[in-house]
Each structure stands twice: as C-alpha cells, then as structure tokens.
Amino acid sequence: FTGIFVNHGLMRKNEEIEVPxxxxxxxxxxxxxxxxxEFFHELEGIVDPEEKRKVIGRTFxxxxxxxxxxLNARFLLQGTIYSDVIESGAASRSGEKIKSHHNVGGLPENMSLELLEPLRELFKDEVRNLGHSLGIDKFLISRQPFPGPGLGVRIIGEVTSEKAQILKEVDSIFMEVLRESGDLDKIWQSFAVLLPVSSVGVKGDKRSYGYVVALxxxxxxxxxxxxxxxxxHSVLRQASSRITSEVKEIGRVVFDITDKPPATIEWE
Structure with a gap:
C-alpha cells in the first residue's frame, strides 16, 4: 500500500509536514x-463556493x-462519511443538496480510478469509535474535522496563495490560544474564516485597512x-489581540455565534 499526499496549499499550517x-x-x-x-492557478477568479469545491475536486x-x-495504482481510497453524503443530497432521491462535498459531488465522473469508501455509512462519532477499537493513536483519532477542500472553503471569495498564508497564520494563533486556555480539547471543531471585506482601524498612530476574520x-x-x-471573554480577547498584532494584514476579529442549523459548521 502506498499513500499519495497531495499538497494543494490549502492545509493548516505545517500540515504538509505533519501528516506524512x-x-x-x-x-x-x-x-x-x-x-x-496548480491548485491556485485553477482557482483564479472563482468565487462561488460550489464551483470552488468542484474545481478543487477535479484538480485533486x-x-x-x-x-x-x-505507481500503477487502481484505487482511490476516501474517508467519505455519512454526513458528507447527506449534505450533498446523495443519501436519497428526495435529499436536498446543502452543499457539494469534494468527495461526493466534486469528483469527475470519468476518473480512471476505482473508488473505495469504507466509512461512507458511518457518522464521525462512529468513525472515532471504530478507530479506538482498532487501537489507532489518540492523536489521529481526536484531530478536529477538516474539509477536503481545506482553506479553500474558509477563504470567502477568490482563493489566492497570499490569502491562504494569512489564514494559516490566523488559524494557528487561534488554535494555540485555545490550547493554552484548555478549551481546545473541549471543542468539536474550531477554525478561522477569512472574509472578503476590509475594515478601517488604527495601528499605532496610523490608519490601517485590513481584512476581517471570523472565529x-x-x-x-x-x-x-x-x-x-x-x-x-478572556480567551476571545487574547485571540483577537494576538491575531491583530501578529498578522499585519488583519484589521478586525469577530466571533460566530450561530448554531447548526440554521448555519452549517463551515461557512462555505
């Protein structure tokens, strides 16, 4: 068995090193x-989230x-789970599509590889229970969910290499603050979203005009x-203070307090 790790530039900070x-x-x-x-080139000018997912899927x-x-490989082994199938509207004929997942609605129909999806009918908690039963290291089992398109669906609007680098730094700081406060292990999923708007601010004694991020x-x-x-509030204050002082491109930080439903967990 040989795995192929495709670095599309949209992973979290240092994951292209840590995962392999x-x-x-x-x-x-x-x-x-x-x-x-190659991925950033294909994503140039694309702002629609459904199209972004499909472009990332096709390019992948x-x-x-x-x-x-x-390697003369015949199979593509994917970690598709049942919530991916449901949200993509593929669980039943009457299913309403909420958003395409790269591994359900984003793959080309004419690919030459045979698709294997052993976890397709399991929810995330069931997958984790299975991992425990198989004796897989807790570090891997307890990792937070991360979308296949990666930061491509956490950068609202056009995806660029510059925006990806900004978001990686912001996300890394947020995770570090949560880890230091003891909150990270209590949370199912936490991340930052780079918004397609800028905000006026003051840094030092000068006017600033930077991106807005949502935590x-x-x-x-x-x-x-x-x-x-x-x-x-103390954790939010620490995250906001560090992000705006350590990432010069960020001018404002907001916190998302919306449940699912009505929102989805990811913004796109």
Whole structure:
C-alpha cells in the first residue's frame, strides 16, 4: 500500500509536514506531491463556493491520477462519511443538496480510478469509535474535522496563495490560544474564516485597512447538528489581540455565534 499526499496549499499550517510524518509512523508508505501552484492557478477568479469545491475536486483527481499512474495504482481510497453524503443530497432521491462535498459531488465522473469508501455509512462519532477499537493513536483519532477542500472553503471569495498564508497564520494563533486556555480539547471543531471585506482601524498612530476574520468554535457528536461553543471573554480577547498584532494584514476579529442549523459548521 502506498499513500499519495497531495499538497494543494490549502492545509493548516505545517500540515504538509505533519501528516506524512504521522502516517509513516503507522508504517504507511507515503509519497508527497507538491501541487499548490496548480491548485491556485485553477482557482483564479472563482468565487462561488460550489464551483470552488468542484474545481478543487477535479484538480485533486487530475493530480492524483497523474501520480497514481506512476505507481500503477487502481484505487482511490476516501474517508467519505455519512454526513458528507447527506449534505450533498446523495443519501436519497428526495435529499436536498446543502452543499457539494469534494468527495461526493466534486469528483469527475470519468476518473480512471476505482473508488473505495469504507466509512461512507458511518457518522464521525462512529468513525472515532471504530478507530479506538482498532487501537489507532489518540492523536489521529481526536484531530478536529477538516474539509477536503481545506482553506479553500474558509477563504470567502477568490482563493489566492497570499490569502491562504494569512489564514494559516490566523488559524494557528487561534488554535494555540485555545490550547493554552484548555478549551481546545473541549471543542468539536474550531477554525478561522477569512472574509472578503476590509475594515478601517488604527495601528499605532496610523490608519490601517485590513481584512476581517471570523472565529468559529462548535460542539457536536455526529456533525449533523452543532452548537456554538461559549468561549470565555478572556480567551476571545487574547485571540483577537494576538491575531491583530501578529498578522499585519488583519484589521478586525469577530466571533460566530450561530448554531447548526440554521448555519452549517463551515461557512462555505
């Protein structure tokens, strides 16, 4: 078995290093493919979230098939879970599509690889229980959910390499603050969203005009419903202060207090 790790440039900070290392510790042979420039090129000018998901899905398969052909690979093994299927409207004929998931509605119909989805009928909590039963390391099992399109659906509007780097720094700071406060292990999912708006501010004695980021933290068990997590004001203050002082492109920080429903966990 050989895994192919495609770095699309939209992972969280340092994940393109951490993920292959973690998999190799499990004895899995992993080939890393650097394809971020290809993904950012394909995403130029695209702002519609459904189209972004499909472009990322198509580009991923193109890169994956190109590399898989060098290994004579026949299968694409995906971690699709049941909530992905439901939200993509594929669970039943009457299912309403909420948003396409890259691994359900975002893959091209004519791909040459045979698709394997062993977790397709399990919810996230059931997948974690299965992992515990199989003796998989808690570090991997307890990782927060992360969308296949990555930061591509956490950057509202057009996705660029510059915006991705900004969001990686913001997200990393937010996670560090939550880890230091002891809140991170109590939260199902937490992340930052880069908004397509800028805000006037003051840094030092000068006018600033920077991006707005939204912070989100929710609790759930299976991902179909979620409640926003009530972070202490002191933690929010620390996150906001660090983000605006350490990431010069950010001018304002807001906190999302919307449950699912009516919102989805991810913004796109």
């Amino acid at each position: 290392v973690a998999l190799r510790k499990l004895g899995i042979n992993v080939e890393t493919v650097e394809a971020s420039k 398969i193109r890169v994956f098939e190109r590399e898989a052909s060098k 989100r933290a929710v609790n759930s068990s299976e991902g179909m419903t979620a409640s926003w997590y009530e972070l202490p």
